[in-house]
């Protein structure tokens with residue numbers, strides 16, 4: 001049995017600049033002054049971490065209370081801008097998830113820096129929310145490396161099965177996903193469809209690397225140890 005924990009941004013979907021603008025607008029509303037998000041990388045980070053870093057980059061001390069307020073304002077500001085016109089499914093993701101959801105040796109779940117409401121909002125915009133009944137989110141912890149334990153706890157609660165680290169696979173587009181997987185003792189799959197390139201993901205220690213998620217059979221062979229297909233050419 002395999003527990004597959006998917007990252008969202010850069011792995012399953014791409015969100016245009018609207019997401020970044022929503023962070024800026026929310027924080028400006030909250031602190032009542034103009035802010036800049038320039039120079040703050042969002043990729044692979046949890047939402048609370050992103051909000052703290054933007055505040056700090058603008059010389060504002062990010063107390064826990066301020067970050068918690070900021071998350072609420074951000075959720076309100078971001079929800080209306082996340083739609084099918086701003087969120088795009090990355091190549092191959094929809095058919096891959098459909099195939100994985102059909103298998104009885106796979107449990108799908110999320111491991112993402114998005115707060116839970118934003119995670120499902122993004123997935124709903126591309127009709128992927130139904131594949132993920134649970135996950136671990138930026139709303140659970142600001143430190144991504146603490147999220148695998150949350151995901152494993154929820155997996156046990158929701159499926160009644162205790163997954164071992166060796167059965168767990170973390171799939172993401174940044175070195176932070178790889179580091180998080182390594183911390184948890186999980187297998188780490190890097191996908192080069194987001195922020196970090198193949199060399200960076202490889203250096204970070206990814207066990208497997210894919211350019212994108214288009215080749216379903218290659219993914220299942222490498223990640224789930226499927227045997228090469230015996231079907232003759234041309235049979236689909």
Ligand SMILES: [Mg+2]
Pocket residue numbers: 007008009010011043044172173174194
């Ligand atoms: Mg990502």
